[in-house]
Amino acid sequence: MSWKLKQIFMSNPNSNNNYPNYENKLQPLMSFDDSELRLLFEKHKNEIMAIVIQEITAYLADEDVCNDDEDMFPRRCEMTGEWYVGEIELWKQNGSILGSVLTRFLGYNPHPSVRMPVDDYLGLEVLIIYDPEHETFIFEGGLNSSSI
Secondary structure (H helix, E strand, C coil): CCCCCEECCCCECCCCCCCCCCCCCECCEEEECCHHHHHHHHHHHHHHHHHHHHHHHHHHHCCCCCECCCCCCCEHHHEEEEEEEEEEEEEEECCEEEEEEEEEEEEECCCCCCCCCEEEEEEEEEEEEEECCCCEEEEEEEEEEEEC
């Protein structure tokens, strides 16, 4: 990569849990099935974010899924390298605790006349699962990408 990833933090509190984006600068939308899951997230936040950073870095470094070819999405040359967390969710399913962290990457707007020269470009959702035996979160093996 010709640029280095840089996490940015949105400045506006999101007390109503509204949809965050680069324009409204809302902090992440947080969704937990119950208060126990919120506490579990708080306890493991650094560990979860380390997984997220590792997986998004690996994705963006993979030439097969991200390069500068004209017919490719995402294209590194259209990205600023800046990203933020848009949504965090933990839920229970069939006795397991699953989670999702949706990251959002900024890109250059191809139309110079547009009000915002930089805007949301790529969403990468990192899927995690809680391992109760080792009391840790692990990468679930899933990573979803989307144009935003």
